[in-house]
Amino acid sequence: MWKSFLRERLSWILFVLIWLGVIDALLLLEYDIKVSSTSFWYLNLLTLCLLILFLLWRGVKERRFLKKLSLMLQHDAYDLQEMHTYVRTKADEEMLSLLQHIDRVYRKQTHALHVKQREQQEYVTTWVHEAKSPLTAMKLLINAHRTELYKWPWLKDIEDEWMKIDALVDQNLYAARLQKLEKDYQVQAVSLSELVFPNVAYFSKWCIEKKLHIDVENLDILVHTDPKWMQFVVKQVLSNAIKYSPLEGKLSFFSEETPKYVKLFIADQGEGIPTQDLPRVFEKGFTGNVGRKTKGATGLGLYFSKKITDALGHGIEVNSLLHEGTTVILTFYKRNSFDNLSKM
Amino acid sequence: MKILVVEDDGKIYELVKEKFEQWSFEVVGVEDFQKVMEVFITESPELVILDVNLPVYDGFYWCQQIRTVSKAPIVFLSSREHPMDIVMAMNVGADDYIQKPFNLDVLVAKVQALLRRTYSYGDTISDVIEWNGAVLDLKKGSLHYNDQEIHLTKNEFFILRLLLEERGKIVSREELMRRLWEDEKFVSDNTLSVNITRIRTKLEDIGLNDKIVTKKGQGYLVN
Numbered sequence: 001m002w003k004s005f006l007r008e009r010l011s012w013i014l015f016v017l018i019w020l021g022v023i024d025a026l027l028l029l030e031y032d033i034k035v036s037s038t039s040f041w042y043l044n045l046l047t048l049c050l051l052i053l054f055l056l057w058r059g060v061k062e063r064r065f066l067k068k069l070s071l072m073l074q075h076d077a078y079d080l081q082e083m084h085t086y087v088r089t090k091a092d093e094e095m096l097s098l099l100q101h102i103d104r105v106y107r108k109q110t111h112a113l114h115v116k117q118r119e120q121q122e123y124v125t126t127w128v129h130e131a132k133s134p135l136t137a138m139k140l141l142i143n144a145h146r147t148e149l150y151k152w153p154w155l156k157d158i159e160d161e162w163m164k165i166d167a168l169v170d171q172n173l174y175a176a177r178l179q180k181l182e183k184d185y186q187v188q189a190v191s192l193s194e195l196v197f198p199n200v201a202y203f204s205k206w207c208i209e210k211k212l213h214i215d216v217e218n219l220d221i222l223v224h225t226d227p228k229w230m231q232f233v234v235k236q237v238l239s240n241a242i243k244y245s246p247l248e249g250k251l252s253f254f255s256e257e258t259p260k261y262v263k264l265f266i267a268d269q270g271e272g273i274p275t276q277d278l279p280r281v282f283e284k285g286f287t288g289n290v291g292r293k294t295k296g297a298t299g300l301g302l303y304f305s306k307k308i309t310d311a312l313g314h315g316i317e318v319n320s321l322l323h324e325g326t327t328v329i330l331t332f333y334k335r336n337s338f339d340n341l342s343k344m
Numbered sequence: 345m346k347i348l349v350v351e352d353d354g355k356i357y358e359l360v361k362e363k364f365e366q367w368s369f370e371v372v373g374v375e376d377f378q379k380v381m382e383v384f385i386t387e388s389p390e391l392v393i394l395d396v397n398l399p400v401y402d403g404f405y406w407c408q409q410i411r412t413v414s415k416a417p418i419v420f421l422s423s424r425e426h427p428m429d430i431v432m433a434m435n436v437g438a439d440d441y442i443q444k445p446f447n448l449d450v451l452v453a454k455v456q457a458l459l460r461r462t463y464s465y466g467d468t469i470s471d472v473i474e475w476n477g478a479v480l481d482l483k484k485g486s487l488h489y490n491d492q493e494i495h496l497t498k499n500e501f502f503i504l505r506l507l508l509e510e511r512g513k514i515v516s517r518e519e520l521m522r523r524l525w526e527d528e529k530f531v532s533d534n535t536l537s538v539n540i541t542r543i544r545t546k547l548e549d550i551g552l553n554d555k556i557v558t559k560k561g562q563g564y565l566v567n
Binding site for chain 2: 128129130132133134135136137139140141143144146147148166186197198200201204205207208211213214216228
């Protein structure tokens with residue numbers, strides 16, 4: 001700071017020094033002026049001392065505002081109003097009013113964006129709820145005729161398509177809500193089976209068609225989480241597991257409990273994920289080779305899952321062996337109540 | 345038993361009505377959604393099924409209105425699944441909250457349970473299915489025939505009940521499995537076969553021979 005201050009004032013300093021030099025030259029060379037060498041050195045020393053004192057005074061005064069400003073900007077919460085007390089010079093004042101102007105413009109813009117985004121979010125939410133009505137009617141119609149499937153074999157395909165639309169509509173709702181996830185969740189005690197079973201039931205048609213074997217072990221353990229969000233995460237994971245499972249494959253759900261955490265394992269016997277792809281599975285839009293071959297991989301499921309588990313303070317990881325299967329592990333950390341409070 | 349169904353989606357209303365009529369309930373609907381209260385008062389139903397998103401006023405409003413004059417059980421049907429909506433529904437006096445898309449069997453089961461609790465009509469609501477002189481007790485999960493009683497496991501009871509409900513129709517193995525899975529009983533193909541065999545043996549034990557007919561390639565038939 002001092003360095004830049006001195007560099008900026010260099011021409012002035014040089015001017016004073018040259019001026020001193022000229023006077024010195026005059027004193028030494030001019031025939032008519034006679035000064036003792038003590039007086040000569042006294043004059044020089046005095047001038048230099050005054051110069052240094054002057055620079056110190058100006059430096060402290062002029063840098064005060066900038067110093068405070070940069071300190072404030074280092075922390076994100078800056079208060080330009082407070083800066084008025086640090087204004088010392090006209091330049092400070094002009095700079096402050098300029099900053100305030102820019103600040104006002106940006107605040108206005110971000111506010112407008114917030115309003116727009118909220119409107120958009122509300123629109124999506126309403127839209128999803130409206131869309132659920134015809135979807136429900138359609139599902140009830142399909143169910144009403146399910147016992148007579150042999151008469152209408154195409155009903156199966158329609159149900160498949162129905163499930164895809166329903167999943168996409170759901171995803172849309174959760175995507176819109178994701179932005180305010182930090183404020184929008186309620187933690188309660190839920191058993192792992194409550195997170196898993198409704199989802200397996202939801203995908204029953206698909207699982208039965210693929211003749212999948214469901215293996216369930218130790219899912220009575222309670223964890224603390226928001227059931228809605230985590231059911232959605234399990235649904236994403238499960239839909240992947242079913243999608244990539246081979247015919248007559250096995251889907252296993254089991255858990256592990258330690259004093260520090262509870263882990264939920266969801267394992268399939270699918271193609272697996274190549275090692276080089278593993279670090280990227282949580283990226284937005286990443287589908288990998290198998291995903292690209294199968295239609296309907298949006299690359300959003302795991303991306304959302306990661307965001308949700310992060311926000312809720314849980315862990316998610318994917319282990320996979322090529323040609324042997326994939327295991328997704330959800331970790332629910334046990335925290336004391338104080339940690340929970342500070343997280344909220 | 346009379347049920348008032350307040351649902352503005354015509355198709356859903358039709359399907360709900362049809363299902364409840366199968367269970368010999370009387371179902372009334374609403375045509376003018378400004379006059380829900382009037383319909384409620386003139387019909388005085390034993391139970392109300394209410395949609396949340398309705399024209400003019402929402403379901404929460406009507407629930408409050410009904411609560412000022414009646415204690416009849418109210419079940420909400422809604423696509424809103426936010427915890428706050430459920431809390432709100434309970435605060436205005438609802439007894440249950442079912443999310444769309446829902447399963448009609450689940451809706452019927454919940455309604456029956458609510459009616460049982462409210463009116464203790466334990467026996468008048470079909471808690472038994474009668475079948476050629478045999479009686480399936482839906483509460484105890486047992487079957488009575490000629491003073492004999494057989495106990496069924498959960499899966500066996502569920503399968504037999506389903507076959508009896510769809511009496512006269514062929515029920516495919518896939519459909520049976522679907523229903524079991526939707527009830528969170530994730531049985532495999534083999535387990536289903538084992539269960540069917542066991543039901544048949546148990547039926548034979550009390551003299552009901554060959555009651556479950558296998559239709560090759562199609563499924564099972566009970567007459």
